[in-house]
Amino acid sequence: MSKALTYVVFIAVALGGGLAIGVNNLPAEWYQSLTKPPFNPPDWIFGPVWLALYALIGIAGARTWLRGHLSVGMLIWAWQMVFNFLWLPFFFGLRMLSASLVIIVLLLALILAFSANRWNSDRTAALLFVPYAAWVGFATLLNASIVYLN
Numbered sequence: 001m002s003k004a005l006t007y008v009v010f011i012a013v014a015l016g017g018g019l020a021i022g023v024n025n026l027p028a029e030w031y032q033s034l035t036k037p038p039f040n041p042p043d044w045i046f047g048p049v050w051l052a053l054y055a056l057i058g059i060a061g062a063r064t065w066l067r068g069h070l071s072v073g074m075l076i077w078a079w080q081m082v083f084n085f086l087w088l089p090f091f092f093g094l095r096m097l098s099a100s101l102v103i104i105v106l107l108l109a110l111i112l113a114f115s116a117n118r119w120n121s122d123r124t125a126a127l128l129f130v131p132y133a134a135w136v137g138f139a140t141l142l143n144a145s146i147v148y149l150n
Helices: 003-023 029-033 043-067 072-093 097-118 123-128 130-149
Strands: none
Touching (some): 003 043, 003 072, 043 097, 043 123, 043 130, 097 123, 123 130
16 A cells, blocks of 8 residues: 555544544433533534544554554553543443443553554654544543532
């Protein structure tokens, strides 16, 4: 597979998976009825942020794949995608706030582990995960606050 096609596939997997899961787990009246902290952002911001983040995640995944298909970095990348894709169904679909908090904490740990793993061998891939780590860190605080308030 060519380098360009590798990037297209990884970005498509990240974006497509995120979009498919997002469309099937939209916030409903139930979510609107929850007590949220004052720093809860407006609902419209989540789509554009995740669009950008999934592109960065896909690029980092492609870079990692091109440097070693069976590497520890690739394994961590794959697992963070699994936990990323699990969070929405647990939070919005199943309405399991505490379980979703556990999932997002593990996701954040995997994001940080990926950046640490890639730091010496592919600093660009590691840095591509910095905005992702910041957003998921914020989302973890938001998820924990919603658990506490409800």
